[in-house]
Amino acid sequence: MTPTLSSTHAAERRPARGDVDPMPRDRCHSRGGREARRERQPRGRSQPLGRYLDQQGRHREVIARPGSAGSVIVVDRDALTCGDSRLVAHLAADEPHENAALVCTHYLQDAGGVGPRCRRVTPEDATTAPFADRGRSETDPGSLPRETEPVDAAGYSYRLERVQTGMSIPELRWRRRRADEAQAESVQVSAREAIACLQSYEPVRTLTLQALACHRLAGDVSTTVLRSELERVQLSPIVLNRRLREVALATMERQELSMSEIAIRCGRVKRDSSGNESGETSWLARRLGLLPEGGQRTPTPWIHSDVLALIARRGLGVSPREVEQG
Numbered sequence: 001m002t003p004t005l006s007s008t009h010a011a012e013r014r015p016a017r018g019d020v021d022p023m024p025r026d027r028c029h030s031r032g033g034r035e036a037r038r039e040r041q042p043r044g045r046s047q048p049l050g051r052y053l054d055q056q057g058r059h060r061e062v063i064a065r066p067g068s069a070g071s072v073i074v075v076d077r078d079a080l081t082c083g084d085s086r087l088v089a090h091l092a093a094d095e096p097h098e099n100a101a102l103v104c105t106h107y108l109q110d111a112g113g114v115g116p117r118c119r120r121v122t123p124e125d126a127t128t129a130p131f132a133d134r135g136r137s138e139t140d141p142g143s144l145p146r147e148t149e150p151v152d153a154a155g156y157s158y159r160l161e162r163v164q165t166g167m168s169i170p171e172l173r174w175r176r177r178r179a180d181e182a183q184a185e186s187v188q189v190s191a192r193e194a195i196a197c198l199q200s201y202e203p204v205r206t207l208t209l210q211a212l213a214c215h216r217l218a219g220d221v222s223t224t225v226l227r228s229e230l231e232r233v234q235l236s237p238i239v240l241n242r243r244l245r246e247v248a249l250a251t252m253e254r255q256e257l258s259m260s261e262i263a264i265r266c267g268r269v270k271r272d273s274s275g276n277e278s279g280e281t282s283w284l285a286r287r288l289g290l291l292p293e294g295g296q297r298t299p300t301p302w303i304h305s306d307v308l309a310l311i312a313r314r315g316l317g318v319s320p321r322e323v324e325q326g
Contacts, residue, residue, distance in 0.1 A: 006200045010286055036148040040326050043127075047063070047181075048061035048062060048063050048079070048107070049061075049062045049063060049064055049074070049100060049101055049102045049104035050062045050107075050108050051079060052108055054116070058078065058079075058080075059078070059079035059080055060076060060077065060078060060079055060116065060161065061076075061077060061079040062074065062075065062076050062088060062104045062107060063075050063077065064100040064104075067090060067091075067125070067126060067128075067129065068126065068127050068128055068129045068142075069093055069129035070093030071090060071091060071092055071093050071129045072090075072091040072095070072097075072099075072100050072299055073089075073090055073091075073121070073125060073126070074088040074089040074090070074091065074103050074104060074107075075087060075121055076088050076107070076118060084116070084120075085120065085121040086116040086118040086119065086120060086121065087118050087119055087120070087121050087125060088103060088104070088107050088235070089103045089124065089231070089235075090105075091103070092129070092216065092307060093129070094216060095187060100210075106235075107186075107235065110236075110237075111237065117276050118235070121193070122298045124276040127143070127192060128237045129215055131203065149200055150194075150200075150203055150204065151179045152197040152198050152199075152201075153232070154197070155178060156176045156178060156179060156197065156202065156266075157176070157177060157178075157179035158174055158176050158189070158194045158197075158198070159174070159175055159177075159186070160172055160173070160174060160175075160207060160208070160211050160226075161173065161174075161175045162221055163175070163185065163188060167222060169219070169220055169221055169222055170221055170222070171221070171222045171223075171224075171225055171226070172211055172215060172221050172222065172223050172226050173188050173225065173226060174188070174189050174190065174191055174193075174204070174208075174226075175187060175188050176188075176189050176193075176197070177195065178248050190229050191205075191208055191226065191233055192229060192232065192233050193227040193228055195233060195240070196240075196301045196302065197239060197301075197313065199242045199301050200242070200325070201241070201325065201326070203239065205230070205233070208226060208229075208230045209230070211226065212226065212227055212230070230283050235303045237304055237306070238302045238303070238305070239302065239303060239304075239305050239308060239324065239325065240287060240300060240301055240302055240303075240325045241287065241289045241300075241301060241303040241308065242289070242301065242325055243321065243323050243324065243325040244287075244288060244303065244308055244312065244325075245289050245290065247312075247316065247318065247322060247323045248262070248288055248311070248315075248316060248323075249288075251316050251318075257284065259279065259281040260279035260281050261279060262279065262284055262311070262315040262316065263279025263280045263281055263283060263315070264277070264278075264279040265279075265314045265315045266279075266284070266310055266311055266314050266315045267314075268280035268283045268284065284311070284315075286299070287307055287311060288302070288303075288311075289301055289303075292296065305320075308320060308323060308324070311323075
Protein backbone atom coordinates (compact mmCIF):
# COMPACT_ATOMS: atom_id res chain seq x y z
CA MET A 1 0.00 0.00 0.00
CA THR A 2 1.39 3.38 -0.98
CA PRO A 3 1.80 6.23 1.54
CA THR A 4 -0.71 8.28 -0.43
CA LEU A 5 -3.40 5.67 -0.02
CA SER A 6 -2.61 5.21 3.66
CA SER A 7 -2.64 8.91 4.47
CA THR A 8 -5.85 9.38 2.53
CA HIS A 9 -7.54 6.64 4.50
CA ALA A 10 -6.32 8.12 7.74
CA ALA A 11 -7.72 11.50 6.79
CA GLU A 12 -11.04 9.90 5.96
CA ARG A 13 -11.17 8.18 9.35
CA ARG A 14 -10.54 11.49 11.16
CA PRO A 15 -12.29 14.28 9.23
CA ALA A 16 -11.07 17.75 10.13
CA ARG A 17 -13.40 20.04 12.00
CA GLY A 18 -15.69 21.88 9.64
CA ASP A 19 -15.02 19.50 6.74
CA VAL A 20 -17.96 17.91 4.98
CA ASP A 21 -18.02 14.18 5.61
CA PRO A 22 -18.32 12.55 2.15
CA MET A 23 -19.53 9.24 3.56
CA PRO A 24 -22.08 10.02 6.30
CA ARG A 25 -23.22 6.42 6.70
CA ASP A 26 -19.74 5.36 7.74
CA ARG A 27 -19.67 7.85 10.62
CA CYS A 28 -21.57 8.42 13.82
CA HIS A 29 -21.52 11.70 15.74
CA SER A 30 -24.14 10.84 18.36
CA ARG A 31 -23.45 10.57 22.10
CA GLY A 32 -23.42 6.79 21.87
CA GLY A 33 -19.81 6.97 20.66
CA ARG A 34 -18.15 3.75 19.65
CA GLU A 35 -21.11 1.51 20.56
CA ALA A 36 -23.54 3.59 18.49
CA ARG A 37 -21.12 3.55 15.58
CA ARG A 38 -21.03 -0.23 15.68
CA GLU A 39 -24.83 -0.38 15.75
CA ARG A 40 -25.19 1.97 12.78
CA GLN A 41 -22.56 0.35 10.57
CA PRO A 42 -24.13 -1.72 7.78
CA ARG A 43 -23.44 -5.41 7.97
CA GLY A 44 -20.40 -6.47 5.98
CA ARG A 45 -18.75 -3.06 6.38
CA SER A 46 -14.98 -3.27 5.92
CA GLN A 47 -12.35 -0.59 5.93
CA PRO A 48 -12.11 0.38 2.22
CA LEU A 49 -8.89 0.23 0.25
CA GLY A 50 -10.12 3.12 -1.88
CA ARG A 51 -13.21 5.09 -2.91
CA TYR A 52 -14.45 6.87 -6.04
CA LEU A 53 -17.54 8.38 -7.65
CA ASP A 54 -19.00 6.63 -10.70
CA GLN A 55 -20.50 8.40 -13.70
CA GLN A 56 -23.86 8.68 -11.92
CA GLY A 57 -22.23 10.42 -8.95
CA ARG A 58 -22.69 7.42 -6.66
CA HIS A 59 -20.12 6.59 -4.00
CA ARG A 60 -18.35 3.28 -4.58
CA GLU A 61 -15.59 1.61 -2.61
CA VAL A 62 -13.05 -1.16 -3.07
CA ILE A 63 -12.66 -3.50 -0.12
CA ALA A 64 -10.79 -6.70 0.70
CA ARG A 65 -12.59 -9.48 2.50
CA PRO A 66 -11.63 -13.03 3.51
CA GLY A 67 -12.17 -15.80 0.99
CA SER A 68 -11.88 -19.58 1.09
CA ALA A 69 -8.70 -21.32 2.30
CA GLY A 70 -7.02 -18.09 3.39
CA SER A 71 -7.55 -16.30 0.08
CA VAL A 72 -8.54 -12.63 -0.20
CA ILE A 73 -11.38 -11.30 -2.36
CA VAL A 74 -11.08 -7.71 -3.62
CA VAL A 75 -14.52 -6.27 -4.32
CA ASP A 76 -15.88 -3.06 -5.88
CA ARG A 77 -19.27 -2.25 -4.35
CA ASP A 78 -21.77 0.52 -3.64
CA ALA A 79 -20.40 2.36 -0.60
CA LEU A 80 -23.79 3.25 0.88
CA THR A 81 -25.76 0.04 0.39
CA CYS A 82 -22.89 -2.46 0.24
CA GLY A 83 -24.69 -3.89 -2.80
CA ASP A 84 -23.81 -4.33 -6.49
CA SER A 85 -20.61 -6.19 -5.55
CA ARG A 86 -18.16 -6.75 -8.42
CA LEU A 87 -15.14 -9.06 -8.33
CA VAL A 88 -11.92 -7.10 -8.87
CA ALA A 89 -9.48 -9.87 -7.92
CA HIS A 90 -9.26 -13.13 -5.99
CA LEU A 91 -5.82 -13.42 -4.39
CA ALA A 92 -4.33 -16.73 -3.33
CA ALA A 93 -3.44 -17.35 0.31
CA ASP A 94 0.29 -17.27 -0.37
CA GLU A 95 0.25 -13.79 -1.91
CA PRO A 96 1.50 -10.83 0.20
CA HIS A 97 -1.24 -8.83 1.96
CA GLU A 98 0.00 -5.67 0.20
CA ASN A 99 -1.15 -7.08 -3.15
CA ALA A 100 -4.78 -6.22 -2.34
CA ALA A 101 -3.83 -2.53 -2.06
CA LEU A 102 -1.75 -2.74 -5.26
CA VAL A 103 -4.68 -4.28 -7.15
CA CYS A 104 -6.96 -1.53 -5.84
CA THR A 105 -4.51 1.20 -6.89
CA HIS A 106 -4.23 -0.11 -10.47
CA TYR A 107 -7.98 -0.70 -10.66
CA LEU A 108 -8.85 2.86 -9.62
CA GLN A 109 -6.26 4.32 -11.98
CA ASP A 110 -7.72 2.38 -14.90
CA ALA A 111 -11.35 3.01 -13.91
CA GLY A 112 -11.17 6.75 -14.45
CA GLY A 113 -14.39 7.26 -12.49
CA VAL A 114 -16.46 5.33 -15.05
CA GLY A 115 -17.73 2.68 -12.69
CA PRO A 116 -17.41 -1.09 -12.15
CA ARG A 117 -16.23 -3.12 -15.14
CA CYS A 118 -16.06 -6.52 -13.46
CA ARG A 119 -18.53 -9.35 -13.23
CA ARG A 120 -20.81 -9.64 -10.21
CA VAL A 121 -19.61 -11.55 -7.17
CA THR A 122 -21.23 -14.98 -6.94
CA PRO A 123 -21.76 -17.24 -3.90
CA GLU A 124 -19.17 -19.62 -5.37
CA ASP A 125 -16.47 -16.94 -5.01
CA ALA A 126 -16.70 -17.16 -1.22
CA THR A 127 -16.32 -20.94 -1.17
CA THR A 128 -13.69 -21.40 -3.88
CA ALA A 129 -9.97 -20.73 -3.52
CA PRO A 130 -8.17 -19.40 -6.60
CA PHE A 131 -6.39 -22.14 -8.55
CA ALA A 132 -7.84 -24.73 -6.16
CA ASP A 133 -9.02 -27.09 -8.89
CA ARG A 134 -5.89 -26.62 -10.94
CA GLY A 135 -3.39 -26.61 -8.10
CA ARG A 136 -3.70 -30.37 -7.68
CA SER A 137 -2.22 -30.99 -11.09
CA GLU A 138 1.50 -31.66 -11.21
CA THR A 139 1.59 -31.07 -14.97
CA ASP A 140 3.57 -28.09 -16.14
CA PRO A 141 1.59 -26.52 -19.04
CA GLY A 142 4.92 -25.79 -20.68
CA SER A 143 5.62 -29.52 -20.96
CA LEU A 144 2.44 -30.39 -22.90
CA PRO A 145 2.86 -32.19 -26.26
CA ARG A 146 3.30 -29.96 -29.32
CA GLU A 147 0.12 -31.27 -30.91
CA THR A 148 -1.94 -29.80 -28.07
CA GLU A 149 -0.67 -26.26 -28.67
CA PRO A 150 -3.28 -23.72 -29.88
CA VAL A 151 -2.81 -22.63 -33.50
CA ASP A 152 -4.12 -19.36 -34.98
CA ALA A 153 -5.55 -18.75 -38.45
CA ALA A 154 -2.15 -17.70 -39.78
CA GLY A 155 -0.58 -21.05 -38.84
CA TYR A 156 1.33 -19.98 -35.71
CA SER A 157 1.28 -22.08 -32.55
CA TYR A 158 1.58 -20.78 -28.98
CA ARG A 159 3.38 -22.35 -26.05
CA LEU A 160 4.49 -21.44 -22.53
CA GLU A 161 8.25 -21.71 -22.25
CA ARG A 162 11.01 -20.87 -19.80
CA VAL A 163 12.93 -17.87 -21.08
CA GLN A 164 16.32 -16.61 -19.90
CA THR A 165 16.03 -12.84 -19.41
CA GLY A 166 19.19 -12.08 -17.45
CA MET A 167 17.65 -12.89 -14.06
CA SER A 168 19.03 -15.53 -11.73
CA ILE A 169 16.09 -17.76 -12.67
CA PRO A 170 14.20 -18.04 -15.98
CA GLU A 171 10.81 -16.47 -16.64
CA LEU A 172 7.73 -18.33 -17.84
CA ARG A 173 6.40 -16.55 -20.95
CA TRP A 174 4.22 -17.17 -23.99
CA ARG A 175 6.10 -17.76 -27.26
CA ARG A 176 4.95 -18.14 -30.87
CA ARG A 177 6.38 -20.18 -33.77
CA ARG A 178 5.31 -21.59 -37.13
CA ALA A 179 3.24 -24.67 -36.39
CA ASP A 180 4.40 -26.49 -39.53
CA GLU A 181 8.10 -25.97 -38.82
CA ALA A 182 9.31 -28.13 -35.94
CA GLN A 183 12.68 -26.39 -35.72
CA ALA A 184 11.38 -22.86 -36.26
CA GLU A 185 12.65 -20.22 -33.86
CA SER A 186 10.03 -18.99 -31.40
CA VAL A 187 9.22 -15.33 -30.70
CA GLN A 188 8.13 -14.02 -27.32
CA VAL A 189 4.60 -12.58 -27.12
CA SER A 190 2.37 -11.39 -24.29
CA ALA A 191 -0.71 -13.28 -23.16
CA ARG A 192 -2.80 -10.49 -24.67
CA GLU A 193 -1.06 -10.86 -28.06
CA ALA A 194 -1.64 -14.62 -28.04
CA ILE A 195 -5.33 -14.12 -27.22
CA ALA A 196 -5.66 -11.50 -29.96
CA CYS A 197 -4.09 -13.74 -32.62
CA LEU A 198 -6.24 -16.70 -31.60
CA GLN A 199 -9.29 -14.42 -31.23
CA SER A 200 -10.23 -16.45 -28.19
CA TYR A 201 -9.46 -16.25 -24.48
CA GLU A 202 -9.10 -20.02 -24.36
CA PRO A 203 -6.95 -21.99 -24.00
CA VAL A 204 -4.45 -19.19 -23.22
CA ARG A 205 -6.32 -18.13 -20.10
CA THR A 206 -6.69 -21.64 -18.69
CA LEU A 207 -3.10 -22.65 -19.50
CA THR A 208 -1.83 -19.45 -17.88
CA LEU A 209 -3.86 -20.13 -14.73
CA GLN A 210 -2.56 -23.69 -14.63
CA ALA A 211 1.01 -22.48 -14.99
CA LEU A 212 0.62 -19.93 -12.20
CA ALA A 213 -0.88 -22.59 -9.93
CA CYS A 214 1.83 -25.11 -10.81
CA HIS A 215 4.71 -22.72 -10.10
CA ARG A 216 3.32 -20.47 -7.37
CA LEU A 217 5.33 -22.17 -4.62
CA ALA A 218 8.37 -23.04 -6.72
CA GLY A 219 11.45 -20.85 -6.71
CA ASP A 220 13.01 -22.11 -9.92
CA VAL A 221 11.02 -19.94 -12.35
CA SER A 222 9.54 -16.43 -12.23
CA THR A 223 5.84 -15.95 -13.06
CA THR A 224 5.59 -12.27 -12.08
CA VAL A 225 5.26 -10.94 -15.65
CA LEU A 226 2.92 -13.74 -16.69
CA ARG A 227 0.63 -13.08 -13.71
CA SER A 228 0.61 -9.36 -14.47
CA GLU A 229 -0.27 -9.99 -18.13
CA LEU A 230 -3.21 -12.19 -17.16
CA GLU A 231 -4.51 -9.64 -14.65
CA ARG A 232 -4.39 -6.89 -17.28
CA VAL A 233 -6.42 -9.03 -19.68
CA GLN A 234 -8.99 -9.85 -17.01
CA LEU A 235 -9.39 -6.25 -15.78
CA SER A 236 -9.23 -4.45 -19.13
CA PRO A 237 -12.43 -2.86 -20.54
CA ILE A 238 -11.10 -3.72 -24.01
CA VAL A 239 -12.58 -7.10 -25.00
CA LEU A 240 -12.61 -9.42 -28.00
CA ASN A 241 -15.11 -8.59 -30.76
CA ARG A 242 -15.37 -12.01 -32.45
CA ARG A 243 -18.65 -13.02 -30.81
CA LEU A 244 -20.16 -9.59 -31.55
CA ARG A 245 -19.16 -9.92 -35.21
CA GLU A 246 -20.71 -13.38 -35.46
CA VAL A 247 -24.00 -12.25 -33.90
CA ALA A 248 -24.11 -9.07 -36.00
CA LEU A 249 -23.61 -10.92 -39.28
CA ALA A 250 -26.20 -13.56 -38.33
CA THR A 251 -28.71 -10.86 -37.29
CA MET A 252 -28.22 -8.91 -40.51
CA GLU A 253 -28.88 -12.02 -42.58
CA ARG A 254 -31.85 -13.17 -40.52
CA GLN A 255 -33.57 -9.78 -40.24
CA GLU A 256 -32.33 -8.42 -43.60
CA LEU A 257 -30.69 -5.48 -41.85
CA SER A 258 -28.06 -3.33 -43.52
CA MET A 259 -24.91 -2.16 -41.79
CA SER A 260 -26.04 1.40 -42.52
CA GLU A 261 -29.24 0.89 -40.52
CA ILE A 262 -27.38 -0.61 -37.57
CA ALA A 263 -24.91 2.31 -37.57
CA ILE A 264 -27.81 4.81 -37.62
CA ARG A 265 -29.38 3.06 -34.61
CA CYS A 266 -26.05 3.54 -32.83
CA GLY A 267 -26.10 7.27 -33.59
CA ARG A 268 -23.37 7.12 -36.22
CA VAL A 269 -24.87 9.17 -39.08
CA LYS A 270 -23.28 10.91 -42.06
CA ARG A 271 -24.78 13.21 -44.72
CA ASP A 272 -23.86 13.64 -48.35
CA SER A 273 -23.72 16.95 -50.23
CA SER A 274 -27.48 16.78 -50.82
CA GLY A 275 -28.25 16.28 -47.13
CA ASN A 276 -29.20 12.61 -47.45
CA GLU A 277 -28.47 10.63 -44.31
CA SER A 278 -26.85 7.22 -44.08
CA GLY A 279 -25.08 5.20 -41.45
CA GLU A 280 -21.31 5.22 -40.96
CA THR A 281 -20.77 1.68 -42.16
CA SER A 282 -16.98 2.02 -42.03
CA TRP A 283 -17.19 2.84 -38.31
CA LEU A 284 -19.31 -0.25 -37.68
CA ALA A 285 -17.12 -2.47 -39.86
CA ARG A 286 -13.99 -1.41 -37.93
CA ARG A 287 -15.67 -2.05 -34.58
CA LEU A 288 -16.78 -5.50 -35.74
CA GLY A 289 -13.29 -6.35 -36.96
CA LEU A 290 -14.28 -6.45 -40.62
CA LEU A 291 -12.12 -3.52 -41.73
CA PRO A 292 -8.73 -2.38 -40.41
CA GLU A 293 -8.32 0.86 -38.51
CA GLY A 294 -6.70 3.77 -40.32
CA GLY A 295 -3.05 3.04 -41.02
CA GLN A 296 -3.34 -0.63 -40.05
CA ARG A 297 -3.11 -3.67 -42.32
CA THR A 298 -5.46 -6.01 -40.51
CA PRO A 299 -8.72 -5.55 -38.57
CA THR A 300 -8.47 -5.27 -34.81
CA PRO A 301 -9.80 -8.16 -32.71
CA TRP A 302 -10.59 -5.75 -29.84
CA ILE A 303 -13.46 -3.43 -28.96
CA HIS A 304 -14.23 -1.30 -25.90
CA SER A 305 -16.90 -2.92 -23.74
CA ASP A 306 -18.98 0.29 -23.81
CA VAL A 307 -19.04 0.30 -27.61
CA LEU A 308 -19.85 -3.42 -27.63
CA ALA A 309 -22.82 -2.73 -25.36
CA LEU A 310 -23.98 0.16 -27.59
CA ILE A 311 -23.94 -1.94 -30.76
CA ALA A 312 -25.61 -4.86 -29.00
CA ARG A 313 -28.44 -2.93 -27.36
CA ARG A 314 -29.21 -0.21 -29.88
CA GLY A 315 -27.87 -1.65 -33.10
CA LEU A 316 -28.87 -5.31 -32.78
CA GLY A 317 -31.50 -5.20 -30.04
CA VAL A 318 -29.86 -7.90 -27.94
CA SER A 319 -28.33 -8.04 -24.47
CA PRO A 320 -24.58 -7.35 -24.31
CA ARG A 321 -24.24 -10.69 -22.52
CA GLU A 322 -25.22 -12.43 -25.76
CA VAL A 323 -22.25 -10.95 -27.60
CA GLU A 324 -19.62 -11.08 -24.85
CA GLN A 325 -16.97 -13.69 -25.49
CA GLY A 326 -16.35 -15.92 -22.50
